[in-house]
Amino acid sequence: MPTPRRTRADRRRATEARILGSARELFAEKGFERTTIRAVAAAAGVDPALVMQYFGSKRELFGQAVKETPAPLTATDTDELVDQLLASLGLKLGALPEGTLAMMRSMLTDRAAADQVRDSLGRQIDAIGAALPAAEDPELRAALIVTALLGVTVGHQLLGLAPLREASPERIAALLRPAVEALAGSR
Structure with missing residues (x-):
């Protein structure tokens, strides 16, 4: 059975996820100051210009990479x-x-x-x-x-x-x- 073709939007989401995953790893290992867009791009296997196209800046990339929602408190006493x-x-x-x-x-x-x-x-x-x-x-x-x-x-x-x-x-x-x-x- 042939595999379904991935749409352009699917490929874009996959690339964005790969960039964010690489960014999380590098920011976690090196922190904001020592992580570069070039290093993130290399780890994700993309051109640095593509990282900038998707995220605009290192600051915005960092913001997306560290975004998370804390678990709500459910305690009743x-x-x-x-x-x-x-x-x-x-x-x-x-x-x-x-x-x-x-x-x-x-x-x-x-x-x-x-x-x-x-x-x-x-x-x-x-x-x-x-x-x-x-x-x-x-x-x-x-x-x-x-x-x-x-x-x-x-x-x-x-x-x-x-x-x-x-x-x-x-x-x-x-x-x-x-x-x-x-x-x-x-x-």
Whole structure:
């Protein structure tokens, strides 16, 4: 049975996906500053002009490569919220999506990447703050929870701190649980 012919639009989407995949890998490995359009094009097997045609600039390519939608909070009480937050830490200590790694690696050296991270973390803080019980300073508590989990993720994923790399996500979550519970106001 002959294979169906791919349309021009199908080929364009496939090329765009290949470019984005290569960009995610390179931004995750090298960060924004050290990744070039030429390197992305070479990794994707296309001409650098095609990358620019599809994405306009390195900044726009980066923005598309790191775009992701965080999972919504579904907790109905504080204990469930703590469980969900600590479960998300297990995901963050596993294989993070390359877009997330790219953003994390770039956030300290690139103002626009920092703005994207700030916006993303701000949405997480808002969601967690809204899910906290009528506690004092819910936004501050949420910010402390988010940055504590971010710090653990950075220590594990980017810095490769041996104690964090050697411990299981379950052990790390168990040790963090009392702190997260206290911040969430469930203790």
